[in-house]
Amino acid sequence: METMIVTGAGSGIGLGLTRKLLTEGYRVAAWDAAPGDLADIVDGNLTFHQLDVRDADALSDAAAAAADSAGRIAGLATCAAIYKTAPFLEISEDDWNDHLDINLKGTLLSCQAVLPALLDQGSGSIVMFSSLIARRGAMNSAAYAATKGGVLGLCRALALDHARAGVRANVVSPGIADTAMPRRVMAEADLFAKGDDIPLGRIGMPEDMVEAAYFLLSDDASFVTGQDIRVNGGAGLF
Amino acid sequence: MTGKQNILITGAASGIGRASAQRMAKTMHVIAADRDTAGAAETVALIEADGGSATAIQVDVSDKASVTAMKAQIEKDIGPVHKAFFAAGIFIRGVVGEIPENDWDRMINIHVKGTFLGCQAVLPDMVAAGKGAIVNMSSDFAVMAVPGAAAYMAAKSAIYSLTKTIALEFAPHNIRVNALGPGPIDTPILQSGRTAQEYEDARNMLADKLPIGRLGRPDEVAAALDFLLSDRSSYMTGQIVHPNGGQLMW
Numbered sequence: 297m298e299t300m301i302v303t304g305a306g307s308g309i310g311l312g313l314t315r316k317l318l319t320e321g322y323r324v325a326a327w328d329a330a331p332g333d334l335a336d337i338v339d340g341n342l343t344f345h346q347l348d349v350r351d352a353d354a355l356s357d358a359a360a361a362a363a364d365s366a367g368r369i370a371g372l373a374t375c376a377a378i379y380k381t382a383p384f385l386e387i388s389e390d391d392w393n394d395h396l397d398i399n400l401k402g403t404l405l406s407c408q409a410v411l412p413a414l415l416d417q418g419s420g421s422i423v424m425f426s427s428l429i430a431r432r433g434a435m436n437s438a439a440y441a442a443t444k445g446g447v448l449g450l451c452r453a454l455a456l457d458h459a460r461a462g463v464r465a466n467v468v469s470p471g472i473a474d475t476a477m478p479r480r481v482m483a484e485a486d487l488f489a490k491g492d493d494i495p496l497g498r499i500g501m502p503e504d505m506v507e508a509a510y511f512l513l514s515d516d517a518s519f520v521t522g523q524d525i526r527v528n529g530g531a532g533l534f
Numbered sequence: 535m536t537g538k539q540n541i542l543i544t545g546a547a548s549g550i551g552r553a554s555a556q557r558m559a560k561t562m563h564v565i566a567a568d569r570d571t572a573g574a575a576e577t578v579a580l581i582e583a584d585g586g587s588a589t590a591i592q593v594d595v596s597d598k599a600s601v602t603a604m605k606a607q608i609e610k611d612i613g614p615v616h617k618a619f620f621a622a623g624i625f626i627r628g629v630v631g632e633i634p635e636n637d638w639d640r641m642i643n644i645h646v647k648g649t650f651l652g653c654q655a656v657l658p659d660m661v662a663a664g665k666g667a668i669v670n671m672s673s674d675f676a677v678m679a680v681p682g683a684a685a686y687m688a689a690k691s692a693i694y695s696l697t698k699t700i701a702l703e704f705a706p707h708n709i710r711v712n713a714l715g716p717g718p719i720d721t722p723i724l725q726s727g728r729t730a731q732e733y734e735d736a737r738n739m740l741a742d743k744l745p746i747g748r749l750g751r752p753d754e755v756a757a758a759l760d761f762l763l764s765d766r767s768s769y770m771t772g773q774i775v776h777p778n779g780g781q782l783m784w
Binding site: 452455456459460471495496497498500501504507508510511515516517518519520521522523524525526527528529530533 | 698701702708717719744746747757760761766767768770771772773775776777779
């Protein structure tokens with residue numbers, strides 16, 4: 297049985313992806329700062345590891361534990377992220393640092409923890425999460441947008457560095473989706489009303505992002521690397 | 535008639551079109567359309583040998599009358615078209631100063647007009663069904679460029695533009711339209727106009743330049759196609775997905 301590692305697995309897209317991977321027969325190493333809704337999943341193939349993606353040592357320990365469990369590590373999905381809005385001039389240095397440290401550096405550190413095992417195997421797939429906001433921007437979202445743009449660059453560089461070693465790396469860029477993240481900055485009704493402005497007429501569901509991530513993790517994407525799969529209902533055609 | 539939904543695939547006689555027909559035949563009835571009827575029949579035979587069902591049909595995708603006749607025959611013999619992949623294409627090299635007008639017209643007509651006419655032909659079925667999915671064959675060259683094939687670059691860019699526009703126009707009908715932008719794939723297009731040695735050299739040169747270090751296989755493009763045509767991508771439209779071995783990242 298193969299192992300997949302998911303960061304930010306306790307909620308939203310990370311949680312959905314964890315469920316999908318368990319359904320598809322993977323052992324899942326679920327990493328998050330808190331178990332969140334993972335507590336509801338009873339499955340012998342799920343291992344929760346409580347950690348902060350800013351903590352390189354903790355990531356390294358968790359990666360070692362995942363590698364010790366039987367079977368190869370098929371891939372890593374980095375879903376851990378925060379999103380806080382603030383007018384540009386009011387973004388505090390602390391909030392800026394939190395975004396950069398969790399969303400961008402946390403992605404780097406997670407990859408650095410898991411990559412050695414993938415390189416040893418000579419195979420593996422990494423999926424990171426950017427956002428429609430990386431390319432299109434969003435009001436009061438400069439810190440988040442900067443990190444999500446950063447993920448695109450990080451992913452491409454990682455993909456180039458390791459393509460010949462058999463490791464693929466790609467990005468999923470969701471549009472607005474039905475998760476806890478946008479609810480921190482907007483009312484429930486406003487969230488669903490956003491669907492009126494999207495060509496496919498609805499906001500995204502976590503499952504939409506999960507399926508794209510699963511495609512990229514799977515062998516169906518064996519010739520896909522360094523790419524950004526934009527799952528946004530047609531909201532960002534450029 | 536088969537109890538399966540129908541997918542129309544143009545350019546199904548060889549290369550990515552054939553591999554896609556074989557992949558999609560695992561779940562759908564394939565209408566394998568091509569100008570090359572012998573090749574299309576061979577694709578059908580391969581599918582049937584694998585336990586799938588398919589129908590070969592002749593079409594010149596650049597000719598409205600031919601596309602219309604094809605659609606009428608499909609309607610009569612098979613039924614409505616539920617999904618479509620427009621993969622018919624040719625490759626003619628030529629630097630801008632030397633491209634004969636006829637070469638330019640063929641490239642643009644087969645790729646761009648062919649995609650346009652194909653979409654026009656099948657969209658009414660999808661509108662009537664209240665759902666549908668189309669994938670058009672673009673290329674990395676919709677976004678990047680290399681010297682020596684201006685007509686191909688222009689054609690593939692136009693297909694991507696067309697894809698985005700149709701996606702927006704038909705999103706209200708729950709019809710998704712996306713594009714594939716493959717990188718270097720080992721197909722008959724790569725062999726066309728090259729000697730065996732030139733083909734071998736081209737393969738090695740292309741593979742060496744690619745981050746992933748090898749050419750792609752038609753079945754790898756077909757796997758990405760399957761994703762884009764399935765409900766797994768039900769929130770994606772107007773996008774271009776690149777199975778390209780890392781040739782282009784944007």
